[in-house]
Amino acid sequence: MAPPSPAVDDYLKAIYHFTEWQDRQITPSQLAGELGLAPSSVTEMVRKLAxxxxxEHRPYGPVSLSPAGEQRAKAMVRRHRLIETWLVREFGYTWDEVHDEAELLEHTISDRLLEGIDERLGRPRFDPHGDAIPDAAGTVDREPFILLRSARPGHTGRVLRVSDRDPVLLRAVEAAGVGVGVTVTVQGPHTVRSGAASIALPEGAADAVWLTAG
Structure with a gap:
């Protein structure tokens, strides 16, 4: 087993995130963009991870997690999302404030404390943004989904997830009245209906909101 390393864990988590809500594999250049690092640094680290x-990686090809890498990535994702959920439920953080705090804490808390957090929260399946929390065995429970931009007008679905990449966008989506668990009917890429109300979504929401596919 590879030794503990925050840098390694951050790489694995970024690869996992990239493929979690779509089917394309990540390239080294895309991974560099996700992590905000120089492509040369990423290329060297990918070699080490392989x-x-x-x-798994071949020259000029995409990067994918091996079974061992996926298991380790899910363990870190579990930590991150449990911490986010804990901060929202127990400390009054809002969903746009928790990502950076969780990034700091995920590498420092013990497994014992993590288990205690999970138990206290009632073994949550999803974090505040709707991302699935892997259980201790790495099992992920997620419904079939569709990106808002890809949903046709007339599609009705429950909001499964709102990306936490942009805190400003999170606040704008929340201010518009759209959040995880809200049922909406798509009117267009930037407009949905919730109940009798037509809601104009902020710029970027079409690529940051996922709905149930059924």
Whole structure:
């Protein structure tokens, strides 16, 4: 097993995130963009991750997690999302404030404390943004989904997830009255109906909101 390393864990988590809500694999250049690092640094780390058996990669090809890499990535994702949920429920954080705090805490809390948080929260399946929290065995429970931009007018679905990438967008989506669990009917890429109300969504929401597919 590869030794603990925050840098390694951040790479694996970024690869996992990229493929979690769509089917394309990530390229080294895209991974560099996700992490805000120089492509040369990412290329070198990908080689190291491949040597450790955590990723699969061929020159000029995409990067994918090996079974061992996926297991480790899910463990870190579990930590991050449980911490986010804990901060919202127990400390009054809003959903646009928790990401950076969780990034700091996920590498420092013990497994014992993480288990205690999970138990206290009632073993939550999803974090405040609607992202699935893997259980201790790495099992993920997620419904079939569709990105808002890809949903046809007339599609009715429950909001499954709102991306936490942009805190400003999160606040704008919330201010518009759209959140995880809200049922909406798509009117257009930037407009949905909730009940009798027509809601104009902020710029960027079409690529940041996922609905149930059925």
């Amino acid at each position: 040597a450790l058996g955590l990723v």
